[in-house]
Amino acid sequence: MSLATIFLFLFCFSVVVSANEKTSAYEELQHYDFPIGILPKGVIGYELNSKTGEFSAYLNGSCKFMLSSYELYYKPVIKGVISKGRLMKLSGVTVKVVFLWVNIVEVRRRDDNLQFSVGFTSANFPIRSFDKCPRCECGLHCVNEGDGDFRQKLPVSSS
Template sequence: MATFPRIFVFLFLFFFSAALQFSQSLGANEGPYKELMSYGFPLGLLPTGVSSYTINRTSGVFSLHLGESCRVTLPPDNYLATYSPTITGKIVENRIAELQGISVRAFFKWWGITGIRSSGQDLVFEVGVVTAKYPSKNFDRSPDCEGRRSASS
């Protein structure tokens, strides 16, 4: 059962990290990726193309807007992850909780990622009470959404 949570964590981290790197290269749209990194997370947890975001610095409640759903296939195991047009949650230093809008397909079923913790070296993805741990370096780059052209292309 430990393989199941690791798959979810890997997928979520890969997508989020990729999104942050892409945003940093965009200049005007780097806000959400810089925010993510300021809380101790790699930018590749988010896909490229975040159109807007809001964050309450007191409560940590955030909302990210992609404009449309996003689908990403994560190498090397080709796990499929989807991002809803809007992703919400609560972020504090090294912790994202109450996460909604990111799902990973594993064992022929879709699983919603509910939280992420960062130790700097590793990310721990939460799917309910089940967790999976992946190296943060796996999320150094933001993935492009399948079927959507990257702004850097």
């Protein structure tokens, strides 16, 4: 076997292996200019039509947590259409506004901010707030993150 044949075989093998490796849902978000933290930890799979932008992301179950002063609820399946800097036609993500749960229908990236729309109003948040993925139940304020115990941290009072 010649050296050229070996190189050709190795090249073809590496192309086949890399074509079979699917990126994670979090990596896909980054391809579209979104931070990973707009999805909670625990996405178990996703589907994406790269031509239309239609996607579905799958969680192991429903997920609820606090983020800033907002309570968020993710259904087990989140759907929508993604394009560079824009998520639209969203379903499966709701936010509690006063006493009502309303659907987040669109997310847009505006420079270093994300604008979340519920249809009749929107709110802007700095992108750096979404550098880390929140965890179900405790959001970004979890203790013992490495060992599977995700109880919410209690606020420390200063005496």
